[in-house]
Amino acid sequence: MISKPPTIKQIAEQLKLSVSTVSRALHDHPGIGLTTRLKVQKLAKELNYEPNLTAVFLQQGKTNTIGVILPELSEHFFSAAVSAIEEMAYQRNYTVLIAQSHDDAEKEMALVEKMKNHRVDGLLVSLAKTTRSFEHFENLKRFNIPVVFFDRIPSIPGSHTVSCNIETGTTEAVTYLLKKGHRTIGMINGPESMLASNDRKHGYIEAMSKNRLKYDPSMIVNCDLSETGTRKALQQLLTHKRKVTAIVTFNDYIALFVVTALKALNQDVRDIDLISYANLPLISYLDHRPVASVEQFPFMQGQKATGILLDLLYNKNTQSADGGAIYKVVIESQLVEDSSLKKAIKVLK
Amino acid sequence: MISKPPTIKQIAEQLKLSVSTVSRALHDHPGIGLTTRLKVQKLAKELNYEPNLTAVFLQQGKTNTIGVILPELSEHFFSAAVSAIEEMAYQRNYTVLIAQSHDDAEKEMALVEKMKNHRVDGLLVSLAKTTRSFEHFENLKRFNIPVVFFDRIPSIPGSHTVSCNIETGTTEAVTYLLKKGHRTIGMINGPESMLASNDRKHGYIEAMSKNRLKYDPSMIVNCDLSETGTRKALQQLLTHKRKVTAIVTFNDYIALFVVTALKALNQDVRDIDLISYANLPLISYLDHRPVASVEQFPFMQGQKATGILLDLLYNKNTQSADGGAIYKVVIESQLVEDSSLKKAIKVLK
């Protein structure tokens, strides 16, 4: 009842041919006569022959597989990115091996090693928050396994990256608020240690200077991204001697926390305009939603990153001249006003 | 500069040993003397030796890999499930190969074939909406590749499944509304062709009969799950001669559509209580949110399904006696009131 999948060898025996002939026949090799070629292909179809990819992989030294390592699959930003990655990979006949680091640098290291042992042809990575050292990635270069980082990219030079320019989006956001008449604009930022926080801060400062306004450092408060941290940060802004009329929040979660906190304080939520960075698909359906969002295009980031990786793989095989080119794609983040924020929803579940 | 990963053969040559000895030494085989064993392991560490898994896979006839096929990764329900799957698989030293059917039965078929060729040890599947035939899955049995379906499960007997009992959850939901005093409870259901719609309908009817109330078929309207379809269905309920005071919607998306439509009609949203089936993480933050939700536990479904698959794989290897046992796990869906609906949010992006 239970049987092993048919092999080339079986076909060869049945037809009294050699395995090499069968292999070539199946690949339409010109050195094989038409009649035998057809005979082989006919039997192959009859037996439902399909090549054993594990054998092919070993023989070819490549697996047509790309590995994806990211912090958390259930986070919408990442699952959207993976969705794009898988789709593109599928079109180009690649398969996707997936793993989550859960923002743990050590696990990330172990995963890189595992991916290497699986002989993935290339790697797509969005870094864990705690990753400080990048040797395990450097290590891959020696084995000619290309890596493309997206969104959470490393600070080391020489790596291929796709990221979103948060800074310009932030400048846009603050400028938008200024145009709406706001003069005291607060920002609830992430931890100072995060690159992402820095980008937002610089974007803020840039907007002020562009509009010839004085930058007040106390308008930007850091927080640890927890709900209570957010509440504290908000408190700090609310008790500021200048009355804050708008707040740019680190992301949609923080915006949610702010709305919740304001309600808890019995403060009229409409007094304060919010702008955040889109990472929650449903945010536009909230009643006290941000007036605008800085869109980060997870889908596009996934696409671009995959495109680059496939390019690198292709060039690796064709030994192209531009062997050393470093890809650094920056997607401009974009301010999206609430009115156009609500996307067409497809019901998928 | 670019080098190939070290192999067992290289170690053997350097130490003037045979490959078999090296292999056994690395596996702590008792037949190898302590001194050589240590010598081998030392050199292996120095060279950063790691086994080439493609070779191991070919030799063992298994890959320690499980394939996951589902409709859409960017859909929260599925990404949550995959997250659980990956996590559990990782703990048991399995790797996850992932692919999306985009609800296309043909692509699903192709993916099954591809997974088979990749020699995944087992498969986790949530069916495409359009899947009608299951031969390609049956086919896997012949090759001893177990399949566990979750959430979107097939109607054929003899397959391992994990699913959520929507019916009882629906009964709970309707009963809950009845207890709140509602007497005319509408339901915006999915297409009649979907199993999921049937479950909801039966749950509704069950609740009515349990509470000795007459079931009015016109209270349940089908819709195609689009926004305009929802609007039409809603219209039908609103113009019903009996005044509908509560609606059970097919899922969170439909609830959203309903809220949007009511607002557009300038109808006070608070007049109508909504209950839906949770699949959107943010729903509890909406202002006019459902008063309760039927939770479907994507994470748990992923966990259970993976657990079963790993069990099957283990039993396959140990030739256990219960070879023919069919797993049918049904998770009771659960009505969650709004008050306890808001989950602790972890900021991950």
Add this chain to the structure above:
DNA sequence: TAATTTTACGCAAACGTTTGTGTAAACTTC
């Protein structure tokens, strides 16, 4: 028709492992 080219296929190595079996040397036992 003999020499040359072309056609159509087979042989065997290679990819990197694992594992059953064979066999010297070392060690036991009486």
Add this chain to the structure above:
DNA sequence: GAAGTTTACACAAACGTTTGCGTAAAATTA
């Protein structure tokens, strides 16, 4: 000290492919 046992390793096959090379037979050429 001979027979038997154990220890510690080597040999070689196997997993299912791909591919460089070799070689008969057939087809072409002169």
